[in-house]
Amino acid sequence: MIRAYAAEDVRRAEQPLLDAGEPLMDRASRALAHACRDVLREKIDNADGQSENSDGQSEPRVLVLAGPGANGGDGLYAAAHLREMGILSAAIAVMGPTHTAATAALRRAGGAVRGIDDLTAHATERMVAEADLVVDAIVGLSARAEAPVHLHALLETVRRSGVRVVAVDAPSFTDPDSGAADPHALTAVRTVTFGAAKRGLLLPPAADLVGELEVVDIGLGSHLPAQPEVLRLTDEDVRQLVARPVRADTKYTRGVVAIAAGSDAYPGAAVLACTGAARAGAGMVHLLAPRRVIDLVLHSRPEIVGHELPGGTDDAGHPGGAADGTDSDSSATPQDVPLQLPQRTDALVVGPGMPPHSQTARRGVAALTSGTCRRGVIDAGALNAVSGQGDLGADVVLTPHRGEAERLAERLGIDTHQDPASLAVALAARTGATVLLKGAVTLVAPGDGSPLLSQDDGVPQLATAGTGDVLAGIIGTLLASGLDGPRAAALGALLHGRAGRLASRGGRAPLVAADLPTLLPEVIGTILCPDPAVDSGA
Known part of the structure; x- marks a missing residue:
């Protein structure tokens, strides 16, 4: 069963681990990198032993749209891990300066981080067009269901390109509690959320943007409330709930x-x-x-x-x-x-x-x-x-x-x-x-x-x-x-x-x-x- 919680409950559950020095961002970013690699699996397999394509590239490329907070940091660290796996990755800082240590990690791994204000519209479109996967790491738990006007063109460029999107924790510009969503929010093929699902991810209209939901265990379990706010049945629950006839059954007992x-x-x-x-x-x-x-x-x-x-x-x-x-x-x-x-x-x-x-x-x-x-x-x-x-x-x-x-x-x-x-x-x-x-x-x-x-x-x-x-x-x-x-x-x-x-x-x-x-x-x-x-x- 998927159990979803209020964003504030997840934040409170994270705090004792952060105070104890637990490497939550490292756990999250490594899981995110593996999820991106899974989404790109077919492209990776096809690239092995292949010559360059018409665009001069054979390896899959990942483009991270990085915001200024921890959500952006998760995306940037994941991009660094992807480069260590042999997957080309780069980032656009879309809302000012990004997470300092994560930015440095990506650059040490050979990846570039470009500010959106330093890119022409044509350059941005080209980076999106060359990408096999876009990582939406703009905003996470602190998000409002309102995309800044200056990002509308970029988000529309990604949408028009048809490139697949993996969302970090939640699709940006969706409310993690109510499920409200800005019309410009991107639709993901997979959302990788950390610690626990957030209730808004299971509610419309945000649920329509989530794609496959992957919940990564980063050790929050014992710190979360005993009762979640939203539940979702999975196949395992079906196996527990569906009544299976036994030999002693009759049409009345069934x-x-x-x-x-x-x-x-x-x-x-x-x-x-x-x-x-x-x-x-x-x-x-x-x-x-x-x-x-x-x-x-x-x-x-x-x-x-x-x-x-x-x-x-x-x-x-x-x-x-x-x-x-x-x-x-x-x-x-x-x-x-x-x-x-x-x-x-x-x-x-x-x-x-x-x-x-x-x-x-x-x-x-x-x-x-x-x-x-x-x-x-x-x-x-x-x-x-x-x-x-x-x-x-x-x-x-x-x-x-x-x-x-x-x-x-x-x-x-x-x-x-x-x-x-x-x-x-x-x-x-x-x-x-x-x-x-x-x-x-x-x-x-x-x-x-x-x-x-x-x-x-x-x-x-x-x-x-x-x-x-x-x-x-x-x-x-x-x-x-x-x-x-x-x-x-x-x-x-x-x-x-x-x-x-x-x-x-x-x-x-x-x-x-x-x-x-x-x-x-x-x-x-x-x-x-x-x-x-x-x-x-x-």
Whole structure:
């Protein structure tokens, strides 16, 4: 699991080691140099035994953009280490004088450090064009999400060149706590951060600039707070969290999911949610829906158990038959009467394919609010039935996208103009539920106030109709397996994102929502048994 902390907490953790004379900068710069060499590995291998290219160079070249502080020092020392490895490196001092000892080390190793004010625009462009890698070592933990005007042209030159970038500790001009980012900030292929991840690296929009995140251990562990501020699940966590069937299991012990989904207008949502739940490993999936929706689902998923809603449903929100057969003319309003669920239901998913005023959606939310079922997912149309009374537990997961989150927040009197993390946390605090805020980076705010989770496993191709319905079904199965709300939501986002990555061939091809469930077994199996030579039954 990746654990991320506030920048100030990392600074405090560093201080005792610095006071004791520990060589933190040496550890950091050597790790940074090795990371740069890894990024350049293909270029290095191709250069061995090769003649010079058309630009008169065969060896890879690294250009460090060095700021005046310790971040710049890390970059300059790394450049010196790279020259010792036989990799050509030089630096541009982009904000005045640089770290004295690190500058001297690079010069002793034969590398030049040029001031940006001493270079013409043409000379700067040439240095960038000749580089195989740019090291962004301008500012680190003290950064503000605001790039100085005098650097805009340089940063744009790097961006236009297409050269790969490795960021030191954090992409410059991103806020290490909030994740805010200046539009001119560079996008890295890898960010090498020291001691611990900083919370802003896992939050949008900065998370989009980080690339592969490498956390280098420099000995801070025992000095960091016991509880991190942001968490991210990794493959090792998946291996711990995914329930593995045992010989004594039955369809009931593996988890039973009830799904109230679909409508005359959106019947396909029920197909996607049910298939997502089934393919994620549910022991049994029940569908509560109109007859037409059930028939459509059974056509493709005959293992689903259908329960027709008596009397039909009026998705416009007018009185209609109740899911448990009670008379709609009863003195209780439909939303006051919880939806009657099949026996042995472990988790309820309600809302996919339902319009905002669906009576069935309201009654499903009532089941989760009243404790008829304590674990579940509230998605899409059912979000409109959520109150701000804090009457949902953390094992109930709300799954809004940004627009739905803002509409819910407005209805509950919450500021809608907050950054994504703050908005998710505010909704969780008000409702008591765990809030999964969909986006390029998926944020999970636990309803019990525990640390935020952030998953960045997907691809842009997932932004297509129906993928959220699949996600709701996956999370429903994970809840039914016994996972708590925050872990089920984060793990669901990870598996969903990986399936999207596989379906789109790593983000190179289009996908449709129906592709995702089919690939879930492969995604789960690959993580649980990464070595194909190992018998999956072992």
